[in-house]
Amino acid sequence: MAKEALMPYEQAIEQFEVVIGLEVHVELNTKSKMFCGCANIFGNEPNTNVCPICIGLPGSLPAVNKKAVESSIAIGLALGCQIAPTGRFSRKNYFYPDLAKNFQTSQYDEPIAFEGKINIELEDGVVFEVLIERAHMEEDAGKLTHIGGATGRIQGAEYSLVDYNRAGVPLVEIVTKPVYGAGARAPELAAAYVHAIREIVKSMNVSDARMERGNVRCDANVSLRPHGQAKLGTRTETKNVNSLRSVENAVRYEIQRQAHILANGGTITQETRHWHEDRGYTSAGRPKSDADDYRYFPEPDLVPVQPSLAWIEEIRATLPENPGLRRKRLMEAWGFAELEFRDVVNSDLLDQVEATVAAGAAPQAARKWWTGELARLANSQEVAVQDLSITPAQVAKIQQLIDSGELTDRMARDVVAGVLAGEGDPEAVIEKRGLKVVSDDGALIAAIDEALAKQPDVLEKIREGKVQAAGAVIGAVMQAMRGQVDAARVRELILERAK
Amino acid sequence: MSDLIHKSASELADLIASKSVSSQEVTSAFFDRSVELNPKTNSYLYLNRDTAIAAAKAADAALANGEKLSPLHGVPIAVKDNLTTTDAPTTSGSKILEGWVPQYDATVVARLRKAGLPILGKTNMDEFAMGSSTEYSAYGPSKNPWDLTRIPGGSGGGSSSAVSGHLAPIAIGSDTGGSIRFPAAVTGSVGAKPTYGAVSRYGLIALASSLDQIGPVSNTVLDSALLQDVISGHDKHDSTSLPQSLGSMADAVRSADVKGLRVGVVKQLDSDAFQPGVKACFDDTIAKLVAAGAEVVTVDCPSFEYAIAAYYLILPAEASSNLAKFDSVRFGLRVTPDGNPTIERVMAATREAGFGPEVKRRIILGTYALSSGYYDAYYGSAQKVRTLIQQDLAKAFSQVDVLLTPTAPTTAFKIGEKVNNPLAMYLNDIATIPANLAGIPGMSVPNGLAFEDGLPSGVQILAPAMQDAQMYRVGSIIEQMYLAEWGAPLIAQAPKLEVL
Numbered sequence: 001m002a003k004e005a006l007m008p009y010e011q012a013i014e015q016f017e018v019v020i021g022l023e024v025h026v027e028l029n030t031k032s033k034m035f036c037g038c039a040n041i042f043g044n045e046p047n048t049n050v051c052p053i054c055i056g057l058p059g060s061l062p063a064v065n066k067k068a069v070e071s072s073i074a075i076g077l078a079l080g081c082q083i084a085p086t087g088r089f090s091r092k093n094y095f096y097p098d099l100a101k102n103f104q105t106s107q108y109d110e111p112i113a114f115e116g117k118i119n120i121e122l123e124d125g126v127v128f129e130v131l132i133e134r135a136h137m138e139e140d141a142g143k144l145t146h147i148g149g150a151t152g153r154i155q156g157a158e159y160s161l162v163d164y165n166r167a168g169v170p171l172v173e174i175v176t177k178p179v180y181g182a183g184a185r186a187p188e189l190a191a192a193y194v195h196a197i198r199e200i201v202k203s204m205n206v207s208d209a210r211m212e213r214g215n216v217r218c219d220a221n222v223s224l225r226p227h228g229q230a231k232l233g234t235r236t237e238t239k240n241v242n243s244l245r246s247v248e249n250a251v252r253y254e255i256q257r258q259a260h261i262l263a264n265g266g267t268i269t270q271e272t273r274h275w276h277e278d279r280g281y282t283s284a285g286r287p288k289s290d291a292d293d294y295r296y297f298p299e300p301d302l303v304p305v306q307p308s309l310a311w312i313e314e315i316r317a318t319l320p321e322n323p324g325l326r327r328k329r330l331m332e333a334w335g336f337a338e339l340e341f342r343d344v345v346n347s348d349l350l351d352q353v354e355a356t357v358a359a360g361a362a363p364q365a366a367r368k369w370w371t372g373e374l375a376r377l378a379n380s381q382e383v384a385v386q387d388l389s390i391t392p393a394q395v396a397k398i399q400q401l402i403d404s405g406e407l408t409d410r411m412a413r414d415v416v417a418g419v420l421a422g423e424g425d426p427e428a429v430i431e432k433r434g435l436k437v438v439s440d441d442g443a444l445i446a447a448i449d450e451a452l453a454k455q456p457d458v459l460e461k462i463r464e465g466k467v468q469a470a471g472a473v474i475g476a477v478m479q480a481m482r483g484q485v486d487a488a489r490v491r492e493l494i495l496e497r498a499k
Numbered sequence: 500m501s502d503l504i505h506k507s508a509s510e511l512a513d514l515i516a517s518k519s520v521s522s523q524e525v526t527s528a529f530f531d532r533s534v535e536l537n538p539k540t541n542s543y544l545y546l547n548r549d550t551a552i553a554a555a556k557a558a559d560a561a562l563a564n565g566e567k568l569s570p571l572h573g574v575p576i577a578v579k580d581n582l583t584t585t586d587a588p589t590t591s592g593s594k595i596l597e598g599w600v601p602q603y604d605a606t607v608v609a610r611l612r613k614a615g616l617p618i619l620g621k622t623n624m625d626e627f628a629m630g631s632s633t634e635y636s637a638y639g640p641s642k643n644p645w646d647l648t649r650i651p652g653g654s655g656g657g658s659s660s661a662v663s664g665h666l667a668p669i670a671i672g673s674d675t676g677g678s679i680r681f682p683a684a685v686t687g688s689v690g691a692k693p694t695y696g697a698v699s700r701y702g703l704i705a706l707a708s709s710l711d712q713i714g715p716v717s718n719t720v721l722d723s724a725l726l727q728d729v730i731s732g733h734d735k736h737d738s739t740s741l742p743q744s745l746g747s748m749a750d751a752v753r754s755a756d757v758k759g760l761r762v763g764v765v766k767q768l769d770s771d772a773f774q775p776g777v778k779a780c781f782d783d784t785i786a787k788l789v790a791a792g793a794e795v796v797t798v799d800c801p802s803f804e805y806a807i808a809a810y811y812l813i814l815p816a817e818a819s820s821n822l823a824k825f826d827s828v829r830f831g832l833r834v835t836p837d838g839n840p841t842i843e844r845v846m847a848a849t850r851e852a853g854f855g856p857e858v859k860r861r862i863i864l865g866t867y868a869l870s871s872g873y874y875d876a877y878y879g880s881a882q883k884v885r886t887l888i889q890q891d892l893a894k895a896f897s898q899v900d901v902l903l904t905p906t907a908p909t910t911a912f913k914i915g916e917k918v919n920n921p922l923a924m925y926l927n928d929i930a931t932i933p934a935n936l937a938g939i940p941g942m943s944v945p946n947g948l949a950f951e952d953g954l955p956s957g958v959q960i961l962a963p964a965m966q967d968a969q970m971y972r973v974g975s976i977i978e979q980m981y982l983a984e985w986g987a988p989l990i991a992q993a994p995k996l997e998v999l
């Protein structure tokens with residue numbers, strides 16, 4: 001299978017209106033699975049987090065994980081949805097070896113959340129409103145590994161292994177209504193939407209939201225219609241789009257592919273398509289047809305989920321600030337330049353900087369620590385900067401000691417190293433390493449006088465307005481005092497002498 | 500102590516509690532008899548002396564320490580083979596599960612163990628409980644101790660055969676449309692289907708989840724009551740299990756009083772469709788109740804006429820989905836066909852070889868009934884009938900305390916008589932199915948021998964949901980009326996198995 005013929009993108013947009021629809025699956029990070037007590041952990045030995053329920057042994061019954069319901073309600077509320085007072089589960093019946101019971105327990109006609117909306121801001125500040133149709137709970141399937149095939153695909157494989165650790169992991173599927181009017185920006189909007197969902201569930205800590213682990217997965221629906229036509233075109237659903245870049249590229253590819261077919265008098269087949277990240281194209285999967293009869297019926301083994309109004313309000317009260325709004329607020333409060341702020345956001349350091357500022361540091365100082373020295377240290381230690389063993393409060397304390405002149409910048413870096421080395425709080429490190437700024441001006445003045453004596457013309461130059469001449473003396477004093485002085489104070493004292 | 504095997508469970512419990520006899524002696528007596536007679540009755544699919552005797556010894560040791568774990572402490576029991584047991588294979592009467600030993604105990608099994616009841620073995624049943632005779636068991640039919648050429652009812656014919664043949668004093672059954680009550684009726688024993696949710700279904704291999712309920716099988720009403728008390732109660736593993744307790748059934752039996760009792764006879768189940776001898780026994784029961792001072796009225800439940808039709812849509816629909824997990828991937832039979840063994844072909848070959856004809860019939864029916872385009876007409880309509888039945892029953896119970904019907908349309912029929920006529924087989928459950936569709940409790944109590952064939956007949960008592968105690972009260976009243984006439988339980992009139 002290779003790439004199909006495509007219409008140039010600008011031409012496609014000129015000829016057709018693009019309509020997209022997005023289905024995002026969010027894996028919740030609850031301690032246990034959706035319907036059993038097994039641990040919900042990524043990356044364990046295959047088939048170690050399993051029990052009679054999640055491998056569907058005869059006689060076993062599901063029981064709903066209350067925490068998963070809570071997380072689902074929280075997601076619904078964060079997306080501005082209404083929460084259903086009662087919602088039953090259904091069975092979606094189909095045979096597949098990764099599906100232990102050969103049916104998936106899922107909310108079908110009674111989703112827990114429905115009718116929401118979310119504003120998506122593109123990079124240049126243009127905002128699109130995306131309407132949410134529903135968010136419903138379901139369980140994940142196991143994971144198949146195909147052995148012996150050339151590409152790890154089922155075709156040509158000799159046999160397949162099934163890992164049921166993921167079977168029964170709680171999922172929330174968020175489905176948008178058709179999104180109109182994005183035009184040429186549809187691919188960008190699709191990626192921004194997935195990014196926003198990821199950010200929201202991460203900020204609420206209901207999902208680890210790591211796309212590379214499949215915590216957030218996107219199916220992208222794309223259809224085209226001639227401008228002005230009321231009837232929607234036939235859509236395709238592209239699966240397996242599991243990075244933001246892929247979402248954007250897959251939507252763009254489908255627009256060009258469908259435009260070429262339609263412009264040449266062809267028709268679009270309603271089907272699922274697979275996105276091939278490596279070569280950047282989609283290929284046809286199963287056609288959607290009568291074969292897709294999932295024989296849904298209400299799950300008789302579960303009573304409907306009926307969240308009380310009080311519980312819903314309790315959950316609403318604990319919702320964190322919307323990440324987009326939070327960014328706006330912090331950018332204004334901190335007064336960073338746009339590049340500075342984006343640096344913090346892209347390094348995922350908003351939390352750290354905010355906490356450091358809250359602990360008393362100036363925003364710029366906090367930013368510099370985290371995106372500068374600490375990021376450098378993390379990089380050299382090959383850990384994430386968020387995982388360094390230093391707290392925002394400790395960073396703020398060190399900065400405070402700099403501000404008050406008790407530490408020089410160089411000493412402060414030493415203190416940081418000590419904290420990271422596990423020597424304790426900044427005060428303990430200072431004590432242990434003997435890092436005290438010499439604050440006895442007597443010794444300092446003596447050192448300055450000694451240095452001035454060696455460079456007698458300096459004071460004259462300063463008096464003439466060449467203040468930068470102080471630099472040479474400052475360097476000499478610092479050297480004499482082994483760095484344990486506050487350079488600013490040295491400069492101050494030199495300038496005083498020049499008066 | 501060979502006489503032990505004719506005693507009721509409550510009598511045995513008293514003997515054990517007073518240390519007149521040990522649980523080990525009682526368990527051995529039933530075990531030895533079962534080993535000897537099971538080849539005749541095929542009541543058990545599996546007998547496990549080691550674990551039964553070990554459990555009996557543990558029960559005796561506990562008692563020696565002054566610990567009585569339950570009112571049935573030390574009394575051995577038989578368990579239907581669709582409940583999971585870690586120490587015995589669990590087949591649900593199917594080849595597809597032959598030799599499968601579950602990794603976990605059903606909640607009911609765990610409760611039996613905790614209550615100090617040694618488990619003698621696993622009893623035969625129609626495959627996946629689909630049937631009324633045990634003829635659809637993959638392991639051959641069980642026999643009726645009253646006449647070994649006849650069926651012991653089904654699907655729980657192994658349990659009814661074991662209890663009425665004294666191969667076990669009590670047993671556990673499951674009832675989806677009458678699988679406890681019909682076998683009880685045709686073997687002259689007692690069987691109760693509690694209110695839906697009264698007993699946890701966790702570990703019961705599901706037939707139709709919204710209809711299945713586990714219940715007791717015994718020779719006396721008190722024994723069933725004692726057993727229901729042991730196995731019922733909320734279970735966090737079964738979210739459809741009732742959160743509240745329904746009280747003590749044994750207390751209801753012991754304090755039963757006919758005074759003020761209002762009994763309803765369902766117009767739609769008082770017809771010529773019943774065998775004359777069965778009908779005569781039923782009329783006799785009603786006459787006795789009237790004589791004892793009960794008020795009897797006829798109630799109208801027009802929707803009962805659609806019960807069987809609705810049942811045979813809902814049951815196959817749910818069963819077709821419940822049985823999908825039998826696919827050879829994780830447990831049970833695996834058949835690998837010749838040629839390219841793709842997963843689809845392995846699944847198909849396994850299900851083709853592992854499922855019997857009745858199971859396949861119902862999977863096909865259910866798959867069809869749930870198919871898109873047919874769902875509303877079939878499954879949807881059946882659910883509406885269910886609501887109508889509940890409404891009819893609510894109306895009836897506003898006038899009376901309980902409803903009485905003959906449990907079964909006939910006495911035990913001959914093995915082979917109906918096996919090739921599924922529709923005739925389905926009609927056996929005409930009186931029992933409404934209780935499952937409505938979720939209400941129902942029990943069968945012996946009410947004599949039919950005059951034509953001298954075989955046992957049963958009367959069914961239906962009570963409102965959650966009012967299982969009311970059902971047991973009336974069961975006890977009827978039992979006492981007949982005890983006064985017969986001088987002993989009906990089962991005492993059964994022929995001796997040893998000489999059959």
Ligand SMILES: [Zn+2]
Pocket residue numbers: 033036037038049050051052053054055168
């Ligand atoms: Zn599990």
